Amino acid sequence: MPEDRAPTRIQKKNRAAILEAALNVFSADGFRGATVDQIAVAAGLSKPNLLYYYRSKDAIYAALLERLLDTWLDPLRAIDPDGDPLHELLGYIRRKLEMSRDYPRESRLFANEIIRGAPHIHAVLSTDLKSLVDETAALIRHWAAAGRIAEVNPYHLIFSIWSLTQHYADFDVQIRAVLADGEPDPYPEAARYLDQVFTRLLTPGR
Amino acid sequence: MPEDRAPTRIQKKNRAAILEAALNVFSADGFRGATVDQIAVAAGLSKPNLLYYYRSKDAIYAALLERLLDTWLDPLRAIDPDGDPLHELLGYIRRKLEMSRDYPRESRLFANEIIRGAPHIHAVLSTDLKSLVDETAALIRHWAAAGRIAEVNPYHLIFSIWSLTQHYADFDVQIRAVLADGEPDPYPEAARYLDQVFTRLLTPGR
DNA sequence: TCTTGATTTGACCATCTGGTCAAACTCACG
């Protein structure tokens, strides 16, 4: 599988199928819990065939993480420094919550990686992620200094947004077990609740 | 290993050592990632010796989860229905955050179990946990109806408390990677931030 | 001290798992 040449039609198709299958398997069973055979079957390939496209289990996992990291941070990058602060932040929260709803596998994949100590992406966290968060924190601080939102610790604000939104994907079973009686879909109410929380937190003036 | 007779001194000592070692290993590597040998070594026993005390890897894991579940829910049970609502809820939040700080292994163990779909404790979630949450939700609703705290969805309030506090244990590496510059211990600031969030959310009267 | 049940262990096993390899097959293009 020459990596310098342009990928053939079959390469594109199979690589895509492998990553899709790997996302299913890794997010459900974790890195150690997943087996190459499982991924191969899910991708509709034999094990040696899969290893023809990715050298190793590690390589699949690494490719998957890399491809997803950008998508995952896009909502944060989409905050407009020139927009209305409260509107921008509530919009970010809404987008993150929608990502939990629409991409729970991705959320669980990252959660698992971080819980394990981020062995594969620690470098990215303390460089790319850190700078992105530093920038956003500066922006939030600037907004607060101008009196346009309340004074809050910008880093912990960001952590709390990540935590609250991703919780609905990562702890889905627990949430559904507790809410078993009523509405089966927790997301509409979650959206209302988070809006309430952050509106009350961020609205300036006592 | 007679299970009906009273445990001997050696049984007590070794079972405790095994559970302590298993907590380390399972919380760091997950169920599939952990090996019986690893746990045995960490407990200072040979593998067959360990399997003399617990029939299987599954049995160790089950015993560990069972022993921890109660401890984990104690702070919720400690809420006093006759106390001051805001004080009780902020106290619960503080206790949960302290548990994240002092028992991160337990937090990660549960997080891992839930993310995997709670295969071992799903029954407990939809019975014991659910009733405990239902009770607390009723209490919160009652407080809100009496105008003593703001009107909030009590279930999502509880979810948000779990989410925000456990985040500091489960996503520790990420938090420290992002905060790398300043104070190495995020907990004091986290406590202040969470206090601010929930005080603003719950204080009644717009 | 003797005896009996509790404890410990070395050797072993079946299965699973990540990965290899040579050979076979397929596809696109001249």
Place this chain on the structure above:
DNA sequence: CGTGAGTTTGACCAGATGGTCAAATCAAGA
């Protein structure tokens, strides 16, 4: 159609892993 690169596979391997077992060792009460 012929050909060479790209693709697929059955057979295989070494190491890891959960678990077993008979035999050896130890602890404590009679």
